[in-house]
Amino acid sequence: MPPKSSKEMTNTVPEPIVTEKCQNYTLIVTEKPDVAKRIAYALDRNGKPKHLKKNGVPYFVVQRDRLLLIIPAIGHLYTIVQEKGKRSIYPVFNFKWVPRHLAERKAKGTRKWIETFSELSQGADEFISACDYDLEGSLIGYFILKYACGGKEDIAKRMKFSTLMKDELEKAYEEPIKHLNFAWIESGRTRHEVDWLYGINLSRALTAAVKYWSGRYFTLSTGRVQGPTLQFLAAREKAIRSFVPIPYWQLSADVEIQNSIVNAEYEKPHVETRAEAEAVLQACNGKTGEIKNFDVKTIYQKSPIPFDVGTLQREAYKIFGYTPRRTLLIAQNLYLDVLISYPRTDSQKLPSNIGYRKILKALSRKFEYKQLASKLLEKDCLKPREGIKEDPAHPSIYPTGNLPEKPLGIPEKRIWDLIVRRFMAAFGEDAQKENINAILDVNRYAFFLKGRRILKEGWMLFYKPYIRTQEIFLPPLKIGDFVWMRRVTLQDKFTCPPPHYNHSSLLKKMEQLGIGTKATRGEIIQTLFNRGYVMDQSIVVTELGFNIIDVLENYSSNVVSALLTKELEEKMEQIQNGTMKRETVLAEVIEQLKLQIAHFKENEESIGEALTIAIKKAKTEELLIGKCPKCGTGKLVIITSRKTKKRFIGCTNYFNKLCEISFPLPQYGTVKPAKNKCKACSWPTVLVWLKSKKPWNLCFNPSCLLKNGKRIKQ
Amino acid sequence: MKCVVCGRDAKEQYCKFHDRARNNVIHKFAYWQRVTGLSWKEYLKAVVENSYTGAWAKEIAEHLLNNKDE
Numbered sequence: 001m002p003p004k005s006s007k008e009m010t011n012t013v014p015e016p017i018v019t020e021k022c023q024n025y026t027l028i029v030t031e032k033p034d035v036a037k038r039i040a041y042a043l044d045r046n047g048k049p050k051h052l053k054k055n056g057v058p059y060f061v062v063q064r065d066r067l068l069l070i071i072p073a074i075g076h077l078y079t080i081v082q083e084k085g086k087r088s089i090y091p092v093f094n095f096k097w098v099p100r101h102l103a104e105r106k107a108k109g110t111r112k113w114i115e116t117f118s119e120l121s122q123g124a125d126e127f128i129s130a131c132d133y134d135l136e137g138s139l140i141g142y143f144i145l146k147y148a149c150g151g152k153e154d155i156a157k158r159m160k161f162s163t164l165m166k167d168e169l170e171k172a173y174e175e176p177i178k179h180l181n182f183a184w185i186e187s188g189r190t191r192h193e194v195d196w197l198y199g200i201n202l203s204r205a206l207t208a209a210v211k212y213w214s215g216r217y218f219t220l221s222t223g224r225v226q227g228p229t230l231q232f233l234a235a236r237e238k239a240i241r242s243f244v245p246i247p248y249w250q251l252s253a254d255v256e257i258q259n260s261i262v263n264a265e266y267e268k269p270h271v272e273t274r275a276e277a278e279a280v281l282q283a284c285n286g287k288t289g290e291i292k293n294f295d296v297k298t299i300y301q302k303s304p305i306p307f308d309v310g311t312l313q314r315e316a317y318k319i320f321g322y323t324p325r326r327t328l329l330i331a332q333n334l335y336l337d338v339l340i341s342y343p344r345t346d347s348q349k350l351p352s353n354i355g356y357r358k359i360l361k362a363l364s365r366k367f368e369y370k371q372l373a374s375k376l377l378e379k380d381c382l383k384p385r386e387g388i389k390e391d392p393a394h395p396s397i398y399p400t401g402n403l404p405e406k407p408l409g410i411p412e413k414r415i416w417d418l419i420v421r422r423f424m425a426a427f428g429e430d431a432q433k434e435n436i437n438a439i440l441d442v443n444r445y446a447f448f449l450k451g452r453r454i455l456k457e458g459w460m461l462f463y464k465p466y467i468r469t470q471e472i473f474l475p476p477l478k479i480g481d482f483v484w485m486r487r488v489t490l491q492d493k494f495t496c497p498p499p500h501y502n503h504s505s506l507l508k509k510m511e512q513l514g515i516g517t518k519a520t521r522g523e524i525i526q527t528l529f530n531r532g533y534v535m536d537q538s539i540v541v542t543e544l545g546f547n548i549i550d551v552l553e554n555y556s557s558n559v560v561s562a563l564l565t566k567e568l569e570e571k572m573e574q575i576q577n578g579t580m581k582r583e584t585v586l587a588e589v590i591e592q593l594k595l596q597i598a599h600f601k602e603n604e605e606s607i608g609e610a611l612t613i614a615i616k617k618a619k620t621e622e623l624l625i626g627k628c629p630k631c632g633t634g635k636l637v638i639i640t641s642r643k644t645k646k647r648f649i650g651c652t653n654y655f656n657k658l659c660e661i662s663f664p665l666p667q668y669g670t671v672k673p674a675k676n677k678c679k680a681c682s683w684p685t686v687l688v689w690l691k692s693k694k695p696w697n698l699c700f701n702p703s704c705l706l707k708n709g710k711r712i713k714q
Numbered sequence: 715m716k717c718v719v720c721g722r723d724a725k726e727q728y729c730k731f732h733d734r735a736r737n738n739v740i741h742k743f744a745y746w747q748r749v750t751g752l753s754w755k756e757y758l759k760a761v762v763e764n765s766y767t768g769a770w771a772k773e774i775a776e777h778l779l780n781n782k783d784e
Contacts, residue, residue, distance in 0.1 A: 238731065241731070241771070242734045242735040242738050242768050242770050243767065243768035243771060244739055244742040244767060244768070245767060246749075272749055273750075274750070496766055497766055497768060546731075610723070
């Protein structure tokens, strides 16, 4: 097994033994250092690869049938930049791929990785890409082999694996794919280039418009996926903000049957008028009813299908409240720890060659899963329920059967448990439920009595902690039984607005519309938050978000249309299948962009004005604390004095000479308005962050009961 | 022209957001009147006080309440 600590690893061999002068070895490229380590330990004859460093870059020397050098990358080492011209001008249609350290200030460190690949590839006579088996991984490996290793992409082979298990890695090495998948590479590359063209041109157009109008620089961005995502968020927000509820009435009753009280609902869930509802109430309250009819239905509920990345992200949000991005990061860590298979998969299939029994046996070593796994192992034939979606590269997400070598953190533990239980549940039998529906006749008005119980748990046994089903038990009933309508209740109700999207429902919507990829959707949602276009867990579009969409709808309507991005995705797939050329797609995109950018330029002034106002409003809102408690008409805001550079809270009416109230604020750390009101005095509060301390809510009311230095713990 | 409610750019009296909300408020009145028998003013008050009413619809209802000419 690989060593647990990096200290243990670095001490194994003090000096490098492979230099540029060494000849005849195989160079294996991986996407990340952790994967390189796993592959090295799996392939080394004695399970003791040598861990070396060159220019601070780790790599592994492995003895097998021949000498292997396993060198990791750190994700993409190459990126796209504008070929010539100033950074602020647009449109830009000339671009090239360059090392990331030449393009991004923050990526300076990638230089030594490229140099290490270049130096260590000198003596290699065989090359293998062992990057993740997907479009991104293929592209990462391709650029390293092409540029850093000096044109070795044509002779390189490809390792294909879905888990980092030793036997799978050995098989992937022994039986590599003879060539890189150039169709995938072409498709992945086109996607990057199309996204770059849209992103750079439209983002620059927005930013330049603001600069033109206000003379100030403010980062604004949009893109091929960001645009449509923000667009349907804004559409939902508009529907919510314009919503007018309509009233209706609802009747329910406490019914006494054989000394137990059960709940019954009036046949019409929405009673249109209060008069009608009151008539029913009068006629039924305290009266006797008769069971006119009842039927019992047995329902068979099929087991859930195994996780693809989207369903895992949605389930993790629903159960634990983790954002899609966070779930993907956690799953990625579990994959690197060889606890689960590759998580960035669209597949809902579990092929038998993964070894169901072997995995279940291995899982049964853990106390929590022992009984559950044994139950499945008793079966003669194990057949999982599968979904429709397929992914040519990987199966659905499943546990490898390995148990954690070290105690997992709570998030990792939760996601792993979720994946393990979902895997086991997929093999479970149908759950059997009984639904009882009875109709009560009370003075010729009908009420429904509903019961629900589980007859056979089936797959639910395995997935129990994550199921939210409530059983409703009814006493034994028969037609003609009399019941007492103990109390009928009338409730005033109103129709509700459509719900805000949350991370989970947004992800589902993106999947349905086919925008973004399994790997990028989480990131796109995060970018919308980072730019200030949306906020909160229940995603609310900000004023800035509305204005961005407004501008894009007016001047570049097809970039916010989900149709455009769907069409592009289809074209990418055609490139993948070899039925379309990258050059054709790029030419089409450039033609479209030229028209849109021209339209943008014509209206730069009005776009700039609208966006500047929105930015100003957004910035003011960021500093707005609440209503002024003294004058009642002004608003309290966080102000920084131009003269003293000190910050404090003041009233907006100060500028009209109507209110002079002010409150001091801490001069260190970050301060911003908090959502919570003070528990003691109900004044608004501010959130204060000091470096390496937990943020806390500060009540600035000098007469607050909780004063005297007491902080309101969050 | 600026929206009389929020000050955003508008083609007529209201920006497109408040115009949509206004149409909604007006359109729903007939139903409210039928099921509750409320007058126009009472209806607007009920809409303003209702927690399910959207922010723009609330602003429009308030504006209509305070402007008798509308």
